[in-house]
Every structure is written in C-alpha cells, then in structure tokens.
Amino acid sequence: MKFTKMQGCGNDYVYVNCFKEKVDNAPEISKLVSDRHFGIGSDGLILIKPSDKADFYMDMYNSDGTKSQMCGNGIRCVAKYVYDYGLTDKHNISIETGAGIKYLDLKIKENKVFEVTVDMGSPITKASQIPVISDSEEVIAKPVRVMDTEYSVTCVSMGNPHAIIFVDDTKSIDIEKIGPLFEYHNMFPERTNTEFIHVIDKNTIDMRVWERGSGETLACGTGACASVYACIWNGFTEDNVTVRLLGGELKIKYDRDKNTIFMTGPAATVFDGEINLNI
Ligand SMILES: N[C@@H](CCC[C@H](N)C(=O)O)C(=O)O
Numbered sequence: 302m303k304f305t306k307m308q309g310c311g312n313d314y315v316y317v318n319c320f321k322e323k324v325d326n327a328p329e330i331s332k333l334v335s336d337r338h339f340g341i342g343s344d345g346l347i348l349i350k351p352s353d354k355a356d357f358y359m360d361m362y363n364s365d366g367t368k369s370q371m372c373g374n375g376i377r378c379v380a381k382y383v384y385d386y387g388l389t390d391k392h393n394i395s396i397e398t399g400a401g402i403k404y405l406d407l408k409i410k411e412n413k414v415f416e417v418t419v420d421m422g423s424p425i426t427k428a429s430q431i432p433v434i435s436d437s438e439e440v441i442a443k444p445v446r447v448m449d450t451e452y453s454v455t456c457v458s459m460g461n462p463h464a465i466i467f468v469d470d471t472k473s474i475d476i477e478k479i480g481p482l483f484e485y486h487n488m489f490p491e492r493t494n495t496e497f498i499h500v501i502d503k504n505t506i507d508m509r510v511w512e513r514g515s516g517e518t519l520a521c522g523t524g525a526c527a528s529v530y531a532c533i534w535n536g537f538t539e540d541n542v543t544v545r546l547l548g549g550e551l552k553i554k555y556d557r558d559k560n561t562i563f564m565t566g567p568a569a570t571v572f573d574g575e576i577n578l579n580i
Contacts, residue, residue, distance in 0.1 A: 302317060302322055302330075302575065302576050302578055303317070303321070303322060303573070303575050304317050304334070304341070304576060305382060305570060305572070305574075306341060306342075306570075306571040306572055306573075307381065307568065307569060307570050307571060308374075308378070308548075308571055309373075309374030309378050309520065309566055309567060309568050310374055310519060310520035310550070310566060311518075311546075311547065311548020312372075312518050312519055312521060312522070313343045313519075313571065314343050314344055314345050314346060314372070314374075314378065315331075315335070315346050315347070316347050316348075316378060316382055317347070317348050317349065318349050318382070319348050319349055319350045319360075320349070324348055327346060327362055327368075330362075331345055331346035331363065331365075331366050333578070334576065335515075341574065341576060343364065344512070344515045344518050345362050345363045345515055346361070347359060347362075347372065347375045347379065348360040349379055349382060349388075352397040354402060355395035355396055355402045356389060356394045356395045357379065357388070357389075357394065357397070358396070359372070359376055359397070359398050361375055363512065363513065363515045364514065364515045365514045365515065366514075367514040368399070369399070369461050370399030370461045371398050371399060371459060371460035371461050371523050372398075372522065372523065373421060373459070373521065373522015373523040373524075373526060373551075374520055374521065374522040374566070374568075375522075376396055376403055376405065376417075376419055376522070377405070377419060377522070377564075377566055377567070377568040378569075379396055380405045380407055380414060380417045380419075381407075381413070381414040384409070384413075384414045385414060385570070391407075392409065393405070393406055393407070394407070398460065399460065400459065400460020401422060401460065403419055403420060403421065404420045405417055405418065405419050405420075406418040414568060415568070415569075416568070417566065417567075419522075419563070419564045419565075420561055420562075420563055421522075421523070421526045421561070421563065421564050422459070422460070422561055422562070423560045423561055424459060424527065424530040425457065425459070426439045426441075426456075426457060426458075426534075427439065428440055428456065430458060431456050431457070431462045431463075432462065432489070432490050433456045433462065433464075433493070434488050434490065435456075439456075440454060440455060441456075441531075441534055441535065442455055442535060443455070445486075447479065447483065448478075448482060453466065453467055454466055455467075455531040455535060457527040457528075457534075458527070459527050459562070460523065461494065461523055462492070462493045462513070463493065463494045463496060463527035463528070463531075464483055464488075464489070464494070464495045464496070465496045466483075466495065466496065466497050466498065467498050467500065468498065469499065470499055471497050471498070471499045471507045471508065476509055476517050479495075480495055480511025480517060483495040484511060484513055493513055494510065494512050494513045494521060494523070494524050494527075495511045496508055496509070496510050496521070496524045496527065496528045496531075497509045498528050498532065500532060500537045500538060501545075503537075504538060504539055504541055504543060505542065505543050505545065506529070506532060506542055506543075506544055506545065507545045508524065508525060508544050508545065509546075509547065510524045510546070512524070518548075519546060519547040519548030519549075520546040520547065520548040520549060520551070521546075522564055525544040525546065525551045526553055529555060529562070530555060530562060540554060540555040540556075540557065541555075542554075549567065551565070551566040552565040552566065553565075
C-alpha cells in the first residue's frame with residue numbers, strides 16, 4: 302500500500318489515496334500503520350476517497366482502529382495532499398466528512414500548500430447530540446468528580462464529542478491517568494475527546510488533549526475549535542483566539558453572524574512510502 306505520512310501541528314496521520322489504492326479492513330490497517338514501533342507511526346489513518354456531494358471524501362480512523370466523524374488537523378492535510386499531488390488545481394475545495402461537508406481555503410507558496418483555513422461549521426451544544434448524558438439540555442461548567450478531584454466540564458461537539466476542562470496549568474496534568482477516566486466516563490456513551498485548557502488572556506489559550514482512540518496527541522483541530530467555543534461560552538475569551546498546543550499553534554475565529562468556526566493552521570508532508578500489509 303502506497304501512503305504519505307503528513308502532520309498538522311504534530312498531529313500525524315498516514316494518508317492513503319483511495320483513487321489508486323484499495324483498502325479493505327481500515328480499522329485493522331489503522332492499528333497496524335499507527336504503531337510507533339512495529340508500524341509507520343501515527344495517530345491514525347486517513348483515507349482520501351471520491352465523493353458524489355463534494356470534491357473529495359475524508360474517511361478517518363484513530364490509532365485504536367475506531368472511526369471518527371471528523372479530524373481538523375487531518376482535513377487540512379487532505380487539502381494539501383489533493384493539491385500537491387495533482388488531484389485538483391483549485392484553491393477552494395470542499396471535503397465531505399462524517400460531520401458534513403467542510404469548505405477549505407488553501408494558501409500556496411512555491412507551488413505547495415502550506416496553510417489552510419477551514420470552515421469547521423457550527424458548534425453543537427445540545428447534550429443529546431454530543432452525546433453526553435445530562436439532566437440539563439447543555440453541559441456548561443458542570444462539576445464532575447474524577448479520582449477525588451472536582452473538574453469543571455463544558456461539552457461541545459464539532460461533529461465529534463469534546464469535554465473541555467479548565468485548569469490552572471496544563472503542564473502538571475497527569476494526562477495519561479486522567480485522560481482515559483474522562484474518555485471512558487459513563488457520561489459519554491460514545492466516549493469523548495478531552496481538552497485541558499489554561500486561559501492565558503482574552504485571545505490566547507494553552508491546550509493539551511487526550512484524544513478518543515489515540516491518547517495524548519500533539520494537537521487536535523476539532524478540539525481547538527470546541528475549546529475556543531467553550532471559552533467564549535464561559536466568558537473567558539473573545540472571538541479570535543490563538544490556541545497554543547504541544548505541536549504548534551492554531552488560529553481559531555468564531556463568526557457570530559454565521560455561527561461558524563474558522564480554523565487556520567499548517568499542513569506538512571513528512572514522507573511518502575510503501576508498506577507490505579501481508580507481513
Ligand atoms: N485529531 C483530530 C481528531 C481525531 C478524531 C478524534 N480522536 C475522535 O475520535 O473524535 C483533530 O484534529 O480534530
């Protein structure tokens with residue numbers, strides 16, 4: 302199987318061009334290629350496919366083989382891939398995902414895409430649609446006790462579920478311990494991605510993320526959008542926010558008139574390769 306490894310803010314995936322390659326059993330292949338010792342090494346697998354509703358279709362899998370609806374860092378890399386490898390010459394493209402069609406604007410330097418802005422759509426706050434089990438219609442600053450500590454949890458979906466937790470300092474969080482306790486908490490029937498946020502000022506936040514199905518990653522695009530919306534909702538920030546992640550920065554803008562979130566960030570190719578899936 303021919304593949305390209307790409308990363309956006311260090312959130313790395315193995316990308317396969319399914320216009321050329323046939324991929325059977327994507328969940329198993331995702332587990333295999335993602336393994337950082339016995340595979341290629343990635344946070345998951347992204348398949349680029351034809352769509353009858355948009356220019357392309359993005360099919361994404363976490364490193365544990367589970368499928369997700371949407372990947373913010375991944376979709377910027379899909380845009381880079383289809384432009385750089387000649388599948389399109391358009392600078393504005395549409396990509397169908399499990400969370401609907403997303404519209405992307407490509408910035409190009411030396412004939413390569415280096416930055417992408419994505420209209421990530423409207424944040425979803427209705428508990429039943431995230432989904433999160435709750436006796437209130439929305440979950441904002443809800444106290445949740447995990448391992449003798451009370452956390453303030455705000456829940457937002459960007460097509461996939463996010464639990465946003467505000468902390469005084471992201472560095473000291475024992476994310477390997479706390480992350481799975483939220484991911485598998487019985488509040489979240491479809492598990493959850495969990496963002497730990499420290500608000501620096503009205504336009505800057507620090508974020509660490511424990512991703513559903515992949516563990517701690519260096520960045521999460523949907524998580525950055527969900528977190529900025531949670532910050533605005535809680536009255537902590539304005540509508541334009543720089544999200545500082547372990548692997549880089551994302552610029553997030555909430556457009557109140559359109560009720561949509563724009564994400565701008567980098568997309569980079571790491572290497573091309575070929576893997577024998579029969580071994
Ligand atoms: N890294 C991604 C999100 C990937 C999917 C997520 N782990 C899930 O299961 O929903 C991003 O950049 O958005």
